[in-house]
Each structure stands twice: as structure tokens, then as C-alpha cells.
Amino acid sequence: MIKHHPTDALLFAFAEGSLSVTLSMAVSAHIELCECCQQKLTQLEQSLGEESLGGEEEILVDSAFAAMFDDITADDTFAQTVDTVAETIMYQRKEIILPRALSCIERTEFLNLGKIGRSRYTVEDGTLRASLLHIGAGGEIPNHTHTGFEVTLLLDGDFGDEDGDYVPGDFIMLDGHHTHTPKTKEGCLCFTVVSAQLHFNKGLSKLLNPIGNLIY
Template identity: 55%
Template sequence: MIKHHPSNALLAQYCNASLPASLSVAVAIHLEMCECCKAEVKRLEAHNADAIFAQADLPVDEELSVDEMSLFAAITASDEVDEVYEVPPQTIAITKQYSYQLPRALARIPHGKFMQMGKLSRSRIGLEDGALRSSLLHIDAGGEIPEHTHTGFELTLLLDGEFSDEDGDYVAGDFMWLDGRHQHTPTTKDGCLCYTVVSSALHFNKGLSKLLNPIGNLIY
């Protein structure tokens, strides 16, 4: 069962279309996997729609200009419906042993070749989103990410498989938001695929992985 969800503030920003693209994609993927959050988004969108229609009944000089009222009337008078089309499933093969079907929200977004380092593999998602970097991160069975904290924030959405850290166990659909207040060592028994968004480099705390810290901003 999914235990970790986007905050109410993130869901509200998603409904208002005010999230950066990489975070909006993360919420959209979570909604594909979580009926609870999907219901909350439906409620928020209905509330937003009611607010807009209520606003349209106010005198023009209080809220909307004449041009805005005309545009609103033209939109609501139209019987046209956007064409609904199927998004074919996209399956990715990371190795002969590991293949996954991507969520619908990722199926039409390009991603780079998986670069492997030991039991870790990363593919950059093709989103231009300022300082934010989004990726597909795969950890082979028995793998781990060395203990680290965060110089910015790190969003991790588990797409498939399982992993654990010092705070608990995670299943597909879990949505975790961490920052400099947290440090952890994710490990997986059977392997996992995650969608990640980071705003800055990770900071490794122990062992040889600390050698990556001086070049962290170049590789995050």
C-alpha cells in the first residue's frame, strides 16, 4: 500500500498548473498509481471550476474585463472537444534482466541512454526545467546508494520494485520529498526503478563516495 504522497500544497499547485514541468510530471505519475490522490485532485479541480464560473457572474468592472468576458463566453459556448488519443505503452530494457513499462506521463517524453556505475544506472529525462534535473534511476538487486544528504531537495517517486532506508520500506507509487534535514542510505533487495528530481547535488557522507562531492554540481 502507498504510504507516501504529495503534500496538499503540491496537489493544489498541480491543479493550478503552477508547478515546474519535472514536478508536474512526478505528480501526474503518482496520480496514475494512487486512487486517493486522484480523488483529491478531482475535488480540487471541481472547486477551481466552481470558482471560475462563480466569478463569471460578477459585474464586469469587479473582476473581468470586457475582453476577458468575451473570451470566457466563447470558450464556454463551444461544443468542440479535444481529440482523445491512446498513448501506446513504452517498455524500456535496462539490461537483459530488467525491463519496465513506463507510466503514461513519461511515455512521450524522451530520455537518454542509461549510464551504469556498478549496480546504479541513470537516464536523464529530456525536460528543460531550469536548475531542476529529472532522471530515471535504476538500482540492481542487492544495490544501494551510499549514505548522503541533500544540498537542495530530492524528490523520489518509486515506479517499480522496492527499496528501504533508515526511515522505512517503500513500494511502487510512494512519493518522497527530502532535503538537507535528511540523510539516508537507500538499499533494495530485488531491484527498483525510480523517477527522481533534484535541485542541486547530493552530498555523500562516508567512504569513497565522498570523493564525488567536489564535482557534485557537475554530475547531479
């Protein structure tokens, strides 16, 4: 059962369309997997719709606007819509269907280092970086602190850290107040959004800190 969800503030920003691109991808993908947040979003959209109409039940338009609207809707140039097809990917010898929000968006090939592999989405979103991340069975990411924030949406498999264990669909958002060591027993696939480099705290991984801006 999904236990970790976007905050109400994030859901509200998503509903009104003010969330950044990569965070919108994360929230949308979570909503696709979470019935609870689907219901919350429906309620938020209804409230925003009622608010935008100012409580009026009818909207009066002048004849010129009505004629223009009829001309637009009569033009079949824009009549066709294309549904996003969910993408199936192979990872760790398994086939996984990605949420539609993460499908059909360009990303790099997986770059693998030991038991960790990353595929970066080629989305321009300021300092935010969005990626698919997989960790092999028994793997972990060294203990680190976030200099910005990190969103992790678990898509498949399992992982846990000092705060507990997570299941597919869990939406975890951490910032500079958190230090953790993510580990997986069976392997996992995640969608991640990070706003700044990680700061590694222990052992040889600390050698990566000087080049953290290049690899986050």
C-alpha cells in the same frame, strides 16, 4: 499499499497548473498509480473550477464572441487528439510499463556505474533534473545529504532507507534536513527529480563531492 504521497500544497499547485515541469511529471505519475490522490485531485479541480466561475451557474457571452467560438470549433484542423501511449522499457531483464506522464518524453540512454544506472530526461526546467534511476539487487546509493531537494517516485521493485521501506507508487520528498542510504534487496526502478547536487558523507564516495555539480 502506497503510504507516501505529495503534500496538499503540491497537489494544489499541480491542480492549478503552477507546478514546474519535472515536478508535474512526478506528481502526475504518482496520481496515475494512486487512487487516493486521484480522488483528492478531482475534488481540488472541482473547487478551483467553482472558484474561477465565482459561483455563477451561467456565463453570458456577446454575439461576437459566440460567433468566433463557433468558427473555432467548426475548424476540424484541431479536431484530432493524440493519446499518450504508455512506454514499455526493459530493465534488469524485466519489462516495465511507465506511467503515461513519463512516456514519450526524450531521455538519454542509461549510463551504468556498477549496480546503478541513470537515464536523464532532456527537459529544460531550470536547475531541476529529472531521471529514471535503477539499482540492481543488493545495491545502494552511498550515505548522503541533499543540498536542495529530491523527489523519488518508486515505480517498480523495492527500496528502503533509515526511515523505512517503500512500495511502488510511494512518493518520497527529502531536503537538507535528511540524511539517508537508499538500499534495495531485489532491485528497483525510480523516477527522480533533484534540485541540487548530493553531498556524500562517508568513505570513498566523498571524493565525488567536488564534482557534484557535474553529476547531479
